Amino acid sequence: xxxxxxxxxxxxxxxxxxxxxxxxxxxxxxxxxxxxxxxxxxxxxxxxxxxxxxxxxxxxxxxxxxxxxxxxxxxxxxxxxxxxxxxxxxxxxxxxxxxxxxxxxxxxxxxxxxxxxxxxxxxxxxxxxxxxxxxxxxxxxxxxxxxxxxxxxxxxxxxxxxxxxxxxxxxxxxxxxxxxxxxxxxxxxxxxxxxxxxxxxxxxxxxxxxxxxxxxxxxxxxxxxxxxxxxxxxxxxxxxxxxxxxxxxxxxxxxxxxxxxxxxxxxxxxxxxxxxxxxxxxxxxxxxxxxxxxxxxxxxxxxxxxxxxxxxxxxxxxxxxxxxxxxxxxxxxxxxxxxxxxxxxxxxxxxxxxxxxxxxxxxxxxxxxxxxxxxxxxxxxxxxxxxxxxxxxxxxxxxxxxxxxxxxxxxxxxxxxxxxxxxxxxxxxxxxxxxxxxxxxxxxxxxxx
Numbered sequence: 057x058x059x060x061x062x063x064x065x066x067x068x069x070x071x072x073x074x075x076x077x078x079x080x081x082x083x084x085x086x087x088x089x090x091x092x093x094x095x096x097x098x099x100x101x102x103x104x105x106x107x108x109x110x111x112x113x114x115x116x117x118x119x120x121x122x123x124x125x126x127x128x129x130x131x132x133x134x135x136x137x138x139x140x141x142x143x144x145x146x147x148x149x150x151x152x153x154x155x156x157x158x159x160x161x162x163x164x165x166x167x168x169x170x171x172x173x174x175x176x177x178x179x180x181x182x183x184x185x186x187x188x189x190x191x192x193x194x195x196x197x198x199x200x201x202x203x204x205x206x207x208x209x210x211x212x213x214x215x216x217x218x219x220x221x222x223x224x225x226x227x228x229x230x231x232x233x234x235x236x237x238x239x240x241x242x243x244x245x246x247x248x249x250x251x252x253x254x255x256x257x258x259x260x261x262x263x264x265x266x267x268x269x270x271x272x273x274x275x276x277x278x279x280x281x282x283x284x285x286x287x288x289x290x291x292x293x294x295x296x297x298x299x300x301x302x303x304x305x306x307x308x309x310x311x312x313x314x315x316x317x318x319x320x321x322x323x324x325x326x327x328x329x330x331x332x333x334x335x336x337x338x339x340x341x342x343x344x345x346x347x348x349x350x351x352x353x354x355x356x357x358x359x360x361x362x363x364x365x366x367x368x369x370x371x372x373x374x375x376x377x378x379x380x381x382x383x384x385x386x387x388x389x390x391x392x393x394x395x396x397x398x399x400x401x402x403x404x405x406x407x408x409x410x411x412x413x414x415x416x417x418x419x420x421x422x423x424x425x426x427x428x429x430x431x432x433x434x435x436x437x438x439x440x441x442x443x444x445x446x447x448x449x450x451x452x453x454x455x456x457x458x459x460x461x462x463x464x465x466x467x468x469x470x471x472x473x474x475x476x477x478x479x480x481x482x483x484x485x486x487x488x489x490x491x492x493x494x495x496x497x498x499x500x501x502x503x504x505x
Contacts, residue, residue, distance in 0.1 A: 071144045071254075078140065079261045133265045134164045141251075141258040150254070151247040159255025165263050179252050184213045186248075271330040275348050278323040279403040282355050285316055286362050287396035290389055293365060298386030306370040313366040316359045320352075327352045351403055353473055357465040358396065361458040365389070368455055379447030384438045385455055391424075391431040392459050398424035399466055421466070428463055432456065 141160035145153030188209050264270075269277065289312055296305060327348050334345050372381050402417040439452050464470030 067147050067149065071147050074144065075257060075261060078258075082261055082265055085265060130164070130266050133262050134161055137161065137164050137255075137258050137262045140262075141255045144254055144258065145251050148250070148254075150251045153251065155248055155251040156255040156258070159252045160258040161255075163256045163259025163263070164266060165259070176256070179249070179256060181214055183249065185210055188213060271326070271333045275323070275326040275330045276403060278319070278326045279348065279351050279355065280400045282316065282319045282323050282359075283396050283400035283403050285319055286355070286358050287393045287400060289313060289316070289362055289366070290393035290396060293362075293369060294386045294389030294393060296369070296386075297381050297389055298383050300383075301369070301373065303370075303373045306366070306373040310363075310366045310370045313359075313363040316362070320356055320359050323352050323355065350468060350473075354465040354468060357470065357472065358462055361462045361465070364458045365455055368451060368458075372451060379445060379451050381455070382439060382443055382448055382452055384435055384442065385452055388428070388431050388435040388456070388459055391428040392462055395421070395424040395428045395463065395466055425463055425467060428459070432459060432463075 137160040138157040141156040142153045145156035150156065192205050192209065289309065293309060296309070327345070330348065331345050369381055372378050398417075398421045402421045436456060439449065443449055443452070461470060461472075465473065
């Protein structure tokens with residue numbers, strides 16, 4: 057009896073130890089090895105670049121333009137995850153190790169939390185698909201009508217369970233079970249569930265290697281990139297207003313302002329993922345995510361305003377007999393660019409010590425906003441004294457209004473920022489919020505004893 061127990065336990069121990077080693081190696085690669093390797097590679101490239109012949113430089117530039125490092129990294133991690141899941145399922149003797157490989161392939165995400173979330177939805181979909189198949193097949197048998205009912209009920213069950221994109225897993229699992237036919241037994245069902253869960257675990261272990269950043273780092277990076285993009289565009293708009301610009305330039309600026317919407321979507325997704333991860337994290341309090349949520353909301357309004365300025369400047373150049381943008385408006389646009397550049401530095405430290413009123417990035421942002429207000433007052437006085445055209449004055453007032461709204465968003469004083477914000481209602485406390493209370497209760501109990 058003991059030998060039989062040991063024989064079954066040994067593969068499980070081997071797989072568990074292997075997964076723990078892989079988790080440790082993945083954490084070590086992401087935190088220690090990868091930054092060191094990147095630093096060495098950058099230093100080597102910087103030293104070799106002056107000595108590289110021009111044809112080789114052109115080849116290297118073309119390769120960098122054709123190859124997406126993120127895509128290559130994601131492909132390699134996914135391939136390794138699929139191979140690991142197959143090997144682990146085979147070691148455990150699970151029926152259909154390909155199920156584990158498929159589950160691992162689909163579970164590889166930008167973070168472990170996202171991997172577990174998506175994988176859990178898929179596991180729930182698998183269980184629901186098995187339940188739908190057992191009920192319908194047992195009631196109606198295997199007929200064309202039962203196939204239609206299983207597919208329809210599977211999709212409906214996925215929507216009712218709010219599985220999102222994983223809702224299609226329910227009918228796919230149901231139809232996959234029908235392929236097995238008479239081989240479907242209780243053992244088969246449980247092994248399929250175990251293989252799916254094993255793939256989720258493997259995907260969660262290797263997911264941090266895909267993005268190379270933690271969810272908090274990714275959110276900060278996206279916010280910094282968005283703020284930097286707004287700053288760069290405002291700088292070009294200011295230079296164009298000061299030195300003059302063509303219709304083609306205005307069209308390019310308008311197109312770039314609209315492309316900022318894609319960067320905004322990425323930033324919103326990154327912050328939402330961080331918020332979901334923080335609710336279950338042991339080290340990331342939900343309170344640290346609040347500054348990032350406020351930052352992304354301010355930048356959302358900033359994207360709208362810079363799009364409005366770019367549209368005004370384009371209409372001025374593209375519409376016949378339209379009032380022109382006065383050169384006096386250039387300095388205030390440049391000052392707004394500098395404010396967003398300072399905000400990019402502030403966003404890089406959002407959620408950390410840099411968000412405090414004593415932080416250097418915060419003080420730099422406040423100084424830039426004060427300079428923007430001074431430049432705005434000077435610009436308004438200059439335009440009023442030097443411009444007599446009513447159309448130009450109206451256009452200038454429109455752009456100044458957009459600049460005022462940008463400043464209000466960066467200062468977090470704009471009343472519009474509070475519109476549409478959902479009031480926090482009763483919900484399950486985050487793990488990081490519960491742990492301090494649990495520790496305090498344990499200490500009090502130990503003190504009483």
